[in-house]
Ligand code: FES
């Protein structure tokens with residue numbers, strides 16, 4: 001038995017017929033060829049699979065594709081501009097050497113952007129606690145925390161002086 | 165002065181763009197036309213006889229292409245997985261080397277052992293069908309602890325390894341060591357366990373096998389740190405495929421830390437099965453499967469004694485270790501508790517007599533092999549814990565005790581009593597750098613302040629040394645290595661002056677595409693963006709040994725330097741010809757080839773063009789082309805070293821330890837890219853901190869079940885467990901025997917950190933009379949130690 005699932009992925013509407021047990025991450029990777037979203041565990045603990053579902057970060061290994069039917073999904077592939085200009089958070093990760101093997105990176109960047117959306121001026125502690133659901137085995141988190149703090153700064157809209 | 169793109173510059177990584185935009189290509193991202201999916205049925209028992217396997221129902225299940233068992237592979241002539249290092253017993257006899265079939269034949273030896281493989285149209289179908297395989301097991305008693313495995317009535321893991329013994333090995337001068345103890349004024353003794361760990365690279369292992377009937381060629385795409393080694397082991401020993409018909413590709417790999425060095429059963433299974441079913445076969449591990457099938461690390465039980473003079477001079481060190489190798493010999497398992505461990509027991513000190521004996525033992529657990537540091541963290545932990553306890557017992561400041569015994573820079577090269585010769589190192593300088601970073605003098609005040617808040621504060625040192633770039637091949641061969649330990653490189657200039665650099669090293673997070681390009685940029689004065697690095701494909705790069713043991717820059721980088729020497733020599737010849745000068749008159753600087761004392765000069769780009777458009781070449785003397793290859797076999801190990809200091813605060817009410825500060829001052833020889841080196845240190849430190857405070861791989865002693873088989877139970881360090889680190893390095897004691905002066909930095913953090921953290925924990929608790937605690941010092945363990953030390957307050 002298959003069911004039809006329609007998503008708006010990185011701005012494009014796509015429909016696929018999938019088995020009901022298909023996870024969102026499987027639909028992205030196996031049916032849509034978006035392999036930037038990774039799978040690092042089978043217990044919802046590593047965060048390698050984080051994407052944005054209707055603007056909020058979710059672990060795509062913990063959502064069935066059918067649950068996302070009709071929703072809008074942003075993956076790591078959808079962040080940079082068409083000309084390759086990186087999102088400020090991606091740019092901060094590069095600038096601060098916040099990735100080594102790169103496997104945790106897509107999930108880490110997606111989580112970081114959501115974190116900054118809800119808390120535009122996080123402290124070091126806020127970032128560390130906010131990324132608690134994302135494992136990285138390479139970086140020791142030092143440069144990731146630095147990058148997220150810098151990325152938050154870069155994402156903050158310039159302060160417009162209040163009108164007199 | 166550092167050139168913008170050259171050695172010493174923190175060039176931003178060239179690999180980042182693809183990883184940051186989701187365009188990396190890891191093995192599981194690859195799909196091959198017509199591909200099938202493999203699921204491996206694994207043993208639920210730690211030790212059992214397999215009486216029968218019935219695959220009929222599974223074979224008939226929807227989507228199933230084939231089901232294979234160990235008997236099928238054996239019938240096809242598939243051999244066992246080989247071990248790459250032969251160790252000899254004390255009496256000179258060879259170690260026990262039991263068979264290691266890719267899929268078991270009649271006995272399972274650990275939970276997770278391979279029983280059968282199901283190949284189906286989809287992953288889900290393969291998994292569903294595996295549940296239909298009926299296996300009749302006769303369960304047998306299991307043993308998981310190496311010390312228990314030596315007991316007279318212990319269950320026997322292998323019929324041909326009596327007493328579960330792989331080998332009983334030793335190193336050092338026993339008589340001299342006994343004599344040192346006989347005249348010692350003081351002996352510090354310690355029993356300690358180096359807890360078993362799981363490497364947990366974030367990318368689970370995966371492999372895709374493919375066979376082309378038209379050409380008779382096999383391809384294996386795999387998550388490997390060393391594709392040529394896999395090609396050699398699998399081709400020559402397991403499947404009998406000649407090298408020219410077997411291509412092994414390791415594309416982007418999501419971390420390794422040792423666990424992706426080895427030749428694993430699944431690689432042989434998918435490659436063999438691809439021919440059987442006539443279609444590509446893909447396998448990707450679930451994380452739970454990684455816990456049950458990736459080689460694990462550490463797992464030593466040790467008794468150690470340090471003999472000292474009254475003034476604290478080290479006289480002798482005696483060590484007896486039981487090492488758990490798990491159920492089978494993983495590729496390099498046997499070398500870890502021997503040549504990568506006992507040889508490091510001098511540490512940074514002048515201890516004149518050392519004797520170490522190691523019993524390596526089989527148990528019903530997942531095989532153990534190298535994990536970041538591999539033997540050296542175990543050595544460092546043992547030495548540095550002993551030194552701290554000795555300092556406390558003798559009432560000597562622990563920094564002072566270390567300084568009194570350190571090998572001085574003036575004594576280099578220094579021959580240790582355990583085989584190694586340190587070529588360089590300035591250990592006092594590391595301490596000089598680190599002490600102000602941690603403000604050692606201010607520690608008593610900080611401890612007093614913490615005490616007012618009800619907290620226990622401790623400080624811990626680890627002055628470590630390690631041996632990297634394991635070499636040379638002839639010495640390693642004499643010690644039992646069944647492989648060479650060189651590295652290869654090819655530097656190919658193109659007609660327009662850009663370069664493709666082929667390296668036998670493999671990058672899985674280390675940033676070779678940047679660092680190696682910097683070497684070329686530095687030498688020839690071209691931008692890093694004109695240099696492309698090719699690695700990880702046996703059909704493209706010369707035979708290489710891959711990346712492990714912090715060897716890539718020291719050995720792989722040196723091979724690149726040698727290949728660049730050859731390019732330069734050739735370019736000089738071409739320049740001499742074109743400028744109508746004698747070769748001896750050509751001066752080379754930053755990629756310019758100039759006739760001495762004139763302004764006649766050519767750039768490397770101009771030379772490259774004429775090398776490929778050799779219209780006026782005297783072809784008798786000068787070949788066209790500018791493309792050179794080198795194999796570099798080091799003369800000696802390199803010896804990175806440093807000083808790490810950890811300051812910790814413990815809440816006695818909860819047992820929670822908080823690292824308040826962690827600093828390190830290291831000597832990695834020449835540093836090519838400081839940004840990348842610091843990143844390696846950060847990551848390394850956290851793996852050591854993880855071992856000390858949270859990570860622990862636990863098996864149930866009776867059933868042999870892996871208790872910590874998911875991230876629910878195996879505690880991985882997370883961002884909120886850690887502080888920022890302060891990292892410095894110096895370049896005052898360069899490696900003396902490789903062309904770049906580099907030593908390696910990949911494992912240093914891990915090698916030192918567990919000792920620094922545990923010394924800090926014990927220091928914090930020492931006022932209560934706690935002088936040792938096993939790793940990991942979890943809140944529960946610390947809380948219990950505190951309660952046990954203060955029985956009056958236990959409530
Ligand atoms: S894959 Fe690990 S949390 Fe989703």
Ligand code: FES
Nearest residue numbers: 100101104136138
């Ligand atoms: S960069 Fe490798 S896991 Fe984070």
